[in-house]
Amino acid sequence: MTSPSSRRAHVVGLGLIGASIALALRDAGWTVSGADLDSDIEAKAVASNVITDSDLSPGVDLVVIAVPAGAVASVATSILEKNDDPSLIVTDVAGVKGSIVDVVLDPRFLGGHPMAGSELRGLSGARADLFAGSTWVLTPTDRTSAEVYSTLHGVLREIGANVVAISADDHDRLVAVASHVPHLLAGSLMNEASQVAEQDAVLLQLAAGGFRDMTRIAAGDPSIWPDILFENREAVAQSLASLEGRLRGLREALLEGGRDVILDSLLSAASARRQLPGRALSSDDLAYLRVKVSDEPGVLATVTMAASELLVNIYDIEIAHGIEGVGGTLLLAIDAQQTQLFGDALTGLGFQVVREQ
Numbered sequence: 001m002t003s004p005s006s007r008r009a010h011v012v013g014l015g016l017i018g019a020s021i022a023l024a025l026r027d028a029g030w031t032v033s034g035a036d037l038d039s040d041i042e043a044k045a046v047a048s049n050v051i052t053d054s055d056l057s058p059g060v061d062l063v064v065i066a067v068p069a070g071a072v073a074s075v076a077t078s079i080l081e082k083n084d085d086p087s088l089i090v091t092d093v094a095g096v097k098g099s100i101v102d103v104v105l106d107p108r109f110l111g112g113h114p115m116a117g118s119e120l121r122g123l124s125g126a127r128a129d130l131f132a133g134s135t136w137v138l139t140p141t142d143r144t145s146a147e148v149y150s151t152l153h154g155v156l157r158e159i160g161a162n163v164v165a166i167s168a169d170d171h172d173r174l175v176a177v178a179s180h181v182p183h184l185l186a187g188s189l190m191n192e193a194s195q196v197a198e199q200d201a202v203l204l205q206l207a208a209g210g211f212r213d214m215t216r217i218a219a220g221d222p223s224i225w226p227d228i229l230f231e232n233r234e235a236v237a238q239s240l241a242s243l244e245g246r247l248r249g250l251r252e253a254l255l256e257g258g259r260d261v262i263l264d265s266l267l268s269a270a271s272a273r274r275q276l277p278g279r280a281l282s283s284d285d286l287a288y289l290r291v292k293v294s295d296e297p298g299v300l301a302t303v304t305m306a307a308s309e310l311l312v313n314i315y316d317i318e319i320a321h322g323i324e325g326v327g328g329t330l331l332l333a334i335d336a337q338q339t340q341l342f343g344d345a346l347t348g349l350g351f352q353v354v355r356e357q
Contacts, residue, residue, distance in 0.1 A: 006031075007030045007061050007062075008031045008057065008059065008060045008061050008062075009025050009030050009032045009060065009061060009064065010032070010033045010035070010056045010057075010062070010064070011025075011034040011035075011051065011063075011064045011066060012035050012036075012064070012066060012067060012075055013036060013065065013066035013067040014041050014042065014045050014050070014051070014066075014123055015036075015066060015121075015122055015123065015221075015224075016117070016118060016120065016121055016125050016126055016130075017066050017114065017116075017117070017130075018036075018064065018066030018093070019034075019045060019050050019122075020116075020127055020128065020131070021114075021131075021159075022050050022051050023050055023126055023127065024128045024129070024131060024159035024160070025062075025155075026049075026050070026128070027128045027159075028158050031052060032050075032051050032052065033052055033053050033054060033055055033057065033060075034050070034051035034054060035054045035056065041122075041123055044123055045123060050126065056079070058083065059085070060083075060088065061087070061088070061089065062088075062091070062152075063079055063088070064091055064092070064093065065090065065092040065093070065094075066092070066093045067092075067094075068224065068227040068228075069094035069228050069231045070227050070231060072092045073100050076092065076104045076106075076109055077103070077104055080104070080106045080109060086108070089151060090106070090108055090109045090110075091109070091110050091111065091112045091138075091152060092111055092112060093113060093114055094111075094113065094231075095175060095179065095180070095228040095232070096172055096175075096228055096231035096232045097111045097113060097137075097172055098168040098169050098171075098232075099231055100168070101139055101141060101168040102168070105143065106143075107145055107148065108148060110138055110140060110144055110148050110152055111138070111139040111168060112137060112138050112139070112152070112156075113136070113137040114131055114134055114136045114137075115136070115179065116130050116161075117130075117217075117220060118220070119217070119219040121220070122221070129160065131156075131160050131161045132159075132160030132161075133160060133162070134160070134161050134162065135161070135162050135163075135164055136162065136163050137163075137164055137165070137166060137171055137175075138152065138153070138156075138163060138164070138304075139165070139167060139168040140165055140301040140305075141167075141168075141298075142297040142298035142301065144300060146293070146300045146319050146328075147319065149300050149304065149317075150318065150319050153314070153316075153317050154316070154317070157316060162315075163313075163314065164307070164308045164313065165304030165305050165307065165308050165314075166305055166308045166309075167301075167305060172235050173235045175232070175235075176232055176235035176238070176239045177239050180232060180235075180239070181236060181239045181240060181243065182217065183217055183218070183225060184229075184240070185214075186215050186217045186218040187218045189211075189215055189218075190215045190218040193207070193211070193215075250262065250265060285336055285337075286315060286335065286336060287333075287334060287335075287336035287355065287356065288331055288332065288334075288356040289331075289332045289339060289342065289343055289346070289353055289354070289355055290329050290332075290354040290355075291303060291329065291330040291331075291332060291346055291351050292327065292328075292329055292351060292352040292353075293327050293329065293330055295327045295328070300330070302349065303330060303346065303351070306346065306349060307332075310338070310341060310342060310345055312334055312342045313335065314332050314333065315334065315335075316331075317330060317332055317333070318330070339355050343355055
């Protein structure tokens with residue numbers, strides 16, 4: 001892509017996420033246009049300087065699709081068919097990936113999902129810093145070129161996101177546990193409390209910090225969730241069934257005096273919670289791996305997915321091309337404490353790896 005002042009992006013869908021992406025790119029020096037089915041929202045976005053206009057220009061560098069999951073594939077396909085620019089990159093932000101990646105086969109498309117949100121809704125809730133420190137999932141396939149992945153990775157890092165790469169199927173299975181089911185649980189708990197409060201109004205006055213923390217996401221925009229949940233119904237249903245079994249075991253332990261069962265459950269949960277990733281790194285904590293790669297489909301996906309499986313965050317990625325058809329070198333910036341772990345893993349996968357400090 002060209003210099004920051006001339007980079008152009010277009011965002012389709014100007015709700016909370018789409019408008020926040022537009023603001024983040026704008027603050028990073030991009031010229032950002034956008035579109036929404038609601039013409040009033042488009043007009044407000046232009047008036048508030050979220051976007052410059054609603055036209056998708058032929059020379060745009062990046063298109064971000066922020067529409068309901070069920071509509072992403074058709075929107076992406078339409079845009080890609082109308083634009084033959086080989087340098088164009090199209091991505092999306094839908095919370096379900098398998099049904100999209102299986103349909104949009106153009107190598108210029110790379111599915112994505114920012115794990116960020118807010119209880120605020122729509123254009124009025126948009127923030128340029130919404131993605132700072134958040135995890136942004138990319139789902140590369142054998143069709144994904146190193147250039148598309150590294151360029152989009154760099155853009156997302158530029159707006160503050162931490163990028164991880166996993167397959168679309170793994171994304172849908174894991175996000176059911178990490179995002180979709182928690183939203184259903186928050187809503188169920190809030191509905192249960194609300195029903196009890198109809199008879200005992202004092203309940204909501206007794207709602208402590210834990211209750212408020214657990215139900216906060218229930219205040220988010222409910223209109224986006226049915227589409228996401230039905231697109232990922234199998235993984236969500238399986239996760240709910242597993243959770244139902246866990247809750248059933250706790251209920252039986254309470255009725256039967258199983259103190260050790262209850263304590264073990266709470267202890268293991270506390271330990272797991274403390275291990276959630278969250279450490280930020282400075283440049284002094286980074287080290288670099290040079291990875292020799294061949295010029296064949298799926299190589300980059302293999303490298304990036306191996307990083308995600310080991311919880312290794314790739315903070316930056318550069319590509320040094322060799323002779324055409326021979327391959328090249330990936331320069332990966334990662335946590336210095338993880339260079340041995342990740343380097344050994346890549347070596348085990350058959351890559352030639354050189355470590356640099």
